[in-house]
Amino acid sequence: MTPFTRFSGIAAPFNEDSVDTDVIFPARYLLLLDLAGLGARAFHDRRYTPEGDERGDFVLNRDPWRTATILVAGANFGCGSSREQAVWCLADFGIRCVIAGSFGDIFAANCINNGVLPVALAPEPLARVSAAAAAGEALTIDLEARTIEGPGFATLTLPIADKAREALLAGRDTLGMILETHGEAFARFEAGHRAARPWLTRTTGD
Amino acid sequence: MPQTTNGTLYEKLWSTHVVSPLGPDDALLYVDRHLVQEVSSPQAFETLQNRGLPVRRPDLTLAVADHAIPTDSRGGAIADPLAAAQVARLEANTARFGVPYLPLTSARQGIVHVVGPELGFTLPGATLVCGDSHTSTHGAFGALAFGIGASECMLVLATQCLPQRRARTMRVRFVGPPAPGVTAKDLALALIAQIGTSGAAGHAIEYQGEAVRSLSMEGRMTLCNMAIETGARVGLVAPDETTFAYLEGREYAPAGDEWHRALAHWHTLRSDPDARFDREVTVDVAPIRPMITWGTTPEQSVTIEGRVPDPRAETDPEKRERIAHALDYMGLVPGTSLSDIAIDRVFIGSCTNGRIEDLREAARVVAGRRVADGVAAMVVPGSSAVRLAAEAEGLDTVFRKAGFEWRHAGCSMCVAMNNDRLAPGKRCASTSNRNFEGRQGRGGRTHLMSPATAAAAAISGRLAPDSRGCDGVPAQVLP
Ligand code: SF4
Numbered sequence: 014m015t016p017f018t019r020f021s022g023i024a025a026p027f028n029e030d031s032v033d034t035d036v037i038f039p040a041r042y043l044l045l046l047d048l049a050g051l052g053a054r055a056f057h058d059r060r061y062t063p064e065g066d067e068r069g070d071f072v073l074n075r076d077p078w079r080t081a082t083i084l085v086a087g088a089n090f091g092c093g094s095s096r097e098q099a100v101w102c103l104a105d106f107g108i109r110c111v112i113a114g115s116f117g118d119i120f121a122a123n124c125i126n127n128g129v130l131p132v133a134l135a136p137e138p139l140a141r142v143s144a145a146a147a148a149g150e151a152l153t154i155d156l157e158a159r160t161i162e163g164p165g166f167a168t169l170t171l172p173i174a175d176k177a178r179e180a181l182l183a184g185r186d187t188l189g190m191i192l193e194t195h196g197e198a199f200a201r202f203e204a205g206h207r208a209a210r211p212w213l214t215r216t217t218g219d
Numbered sequence: 220m221p222q223t224t225n226g227t228l229y230e231k232l233w234s235t236h237v238v239s240p241l242g243p244d245d246a247l248l249y250v251d252r253h254l255v256q257e258v259s260s261p262q263a264f265e266t267l268q269n270r271g272l273p274v275r276r277p278d279l280t281l282a283v284a285d286h287a288i289p290t291d292s293r294g295g296a297i298a299d300p301l302a303a304a305q306v307a308r309l310e311a312n313t314a315r316f317g318v319p320y321l322p323l324t325s326a327r328q329g330i331v332h333v334v335g336p337e338l339g340f341t342l343p344g345a346t347l348v349c350g351d352s353h354t355s356t357h358g359a360f361g362a363l364a365f366g367i368g369a370s371e372c373m374l375v376l377a378t379q380c381l382p383q384r385r386a387r388t389m390r391v392r393f394v395g396p397p398a399p400g401v402t403a404k405d406l407a408l409a410l411i412a413q414i415g416t417s418g419a420a421g422h423a424i425e426y427q428g429e430a431v432r433s434l435s436m437e438g439r440m441t442l443c444n445m446a447i448e449t450g451a452r453v454g455l456v457a458p459d460e461t462t463f464a465y466l467e468g469r470e471y472a473p474a475g476d477e478w479h480r481a482l483a484h485w486h487t488l489r490s491d492p493d494a495r496f497d498r499e500v501t502v503d504v505a506p507i508r509p510m511i512t513w514g515t516t517p518e519q520s521v522t523i524e525g526r527v528p529d530p531r532a533e534t535d536p537e538k539r540e541r542i543a544h545a546l547d548y549m550g551l552v553p554g555t556s557l558s559d560i561a562i563d564r565v566f567i568g569s570c571t572n573g574r575i576e577d578l579r580e581a582a583r584v585v586a587g588r589r590v591a592d593g594v595a596a597m598v599v600p601g602s603s604a605v606r607l608a609a610e611a612e613g614l615d616t617v618f619r620k621a622g623f624e625w626r627h628a629g630c631s632m633c634v635a636m637n638n639d640r641l642a643p644g645k646r647c648a649s650t651s652n653r654n655f656e657g658r659q660g661r662g663g664r665t666h667l668m669s670p671a672t673a674a675a676a677a678i679s680g681r682l683a684p685d686s687r688g689c690d691g692v693p694a695q696v697l698p
Contacts (some may be wrong), residue, residue: 018577030414030541031516036653043258044287044301046308056659063643089417092450093655095352097368104593115417117368118452119352128371164675174382176245187370188270191378193241195247199380202249210235212481213251213345213474216278 014128016184019155022082023170024146025072033093038102051098052106080206083148086113091120100127110154125177127158132171141166156182226491228457229387229423232363238344244385246398246466250375251345255282257309258651259350263373264312274316275379282313282322285330287636290599294324297322329602331630332356334568337604339469343458343485347614348375355446359439359460386423386453387497393428403438404572404669407445408510410502411518420450425490430504437576444571445652448517449624456547457489511557511682512654512667514545523683529553549664550654557683563645565596565677567670569633572650573601577670578609582617584674589682591620597624599631628657635660648676
């Protein structure tokens, strides 16, 4: 994964609460096995008419937001299903950071695992960021310095858990980390677990 | 190992599964059980293959196809090439990596969250994950169970561990006895209406109270299934005699001496009387009636006697806008009584309400009646075992005689990834868990409710029977 440090980009305002994963990525496209090109499916049923034409009123179909790399949404963004396609399609579209009032828990975890930065802001600062986004202004996200900058508002502190920040900054490979660092702990744990709760460490079925 | 046990069930489950602490609130957790399905696993297996890694504990893993499979017939080829490819991919991956797989024609096939408990794969005190958000269902057994993304599936396949952040805890107490006709689904919808779809975000819920204790395992699973619709990744019910009676003798459950050892441990799986929760919520059960959603999130519901809300009555402009938007999508006029809203389809099934007790509940309402003209109704059992059990009781005959289609097990129109799809603008009374835009098919309109309420809707042809009842179905759903 590429390390996430500092970048500037156009932010698309999507001022809705509880945007669920079915809206972000309709279930029927979960059958696609190729991850490349999923960006075309992002918000598909909002973005296109049933005939497949672009809807002119959808923010990602308008300039300058067609090239957005930041998405600014309301509360509870990404609630619903665990489908990682909801993050993959945004990343494939070019989104590197989602700013919202709050996130679905699984969606936020999926973001981190794909190098996309989820930022949860309180209503006040969110409104300011959203206004800048609506004006078509670029925002600057600095994960190292923990700041969000943009025209029309004083620099905001970027709230993020240390673990998530470290992982994004390092572009870390979590699998490598577990295998390298915790191999011994794993064996130790499993031995103790087997002694205390043997029925959990195997299935008795065939 | 730092343990800040505050005596909650969640904390006990967490602390017995920490492989390595990763920080004050983060740990590498051991995973006892991993359920795998066709839709969320291809990318995970692919990564393993690319990195030349095996599945670390195939014996603790169980795979089944449920989301994309057709339910109109079983055994033949899958017509949709994309669905066929995805199922074939799961079969190939499980064969290559030695993961047990329940084939489509097996009597043990079904929706992951129905099959796991049925087989006794789900156990109290276990950690259980699946690349599916409704994994919270298994918390009904006192298992720490939660949905994960595909990257996390890959980590679990490769290491049997998962880095996790400890959730905050929330106790939800259902106080008082339920009114007749009020089911676990109604309790779940009432809670969501009370706290909202992000009301429990970041939390693990533990459900308590007499109304929960008196639920069957099926009812508890319905309740925990919908924990995710409050934003909680985890919903728990402490195991008790009901749990143990359900599990005893199941195929994957411990047996003999080990059963007794397990039982002794399971008796400790409860929150201490003085346990401290980060949040407390009380739900007053007595006023709860059968619930029906009118909007596009599970929190937008009213009781069966209710009406579609009027956005103009809402003072908060944002909420007003949200109500108006939902009504527009749902094609509803403010103030309309639910009993005046005609439906096109009825779907009884899903991991929320596709179990034998759910089908019995629906069959009791349906027995001796007919599905209303112009309504296409179907029952999709949650698993092949449920289908067989229902057939042994003659429920299939009850449904067929009334005009329902009787299907094979799968997710079906809960998620519309197969050919069971709601057409644009069509309205469906559904026992599933999500009424999001397009959830049952692009432009489809979903109303969530219990199996008994959905059965009554099928008979009356409306979301709710009117006050005089309809074809003998009283307004307050039978029985
Ligand atoms: S029945 Fe619906 S909610 Fe349950 S696992 Fe299948 S698609 Fe998901």
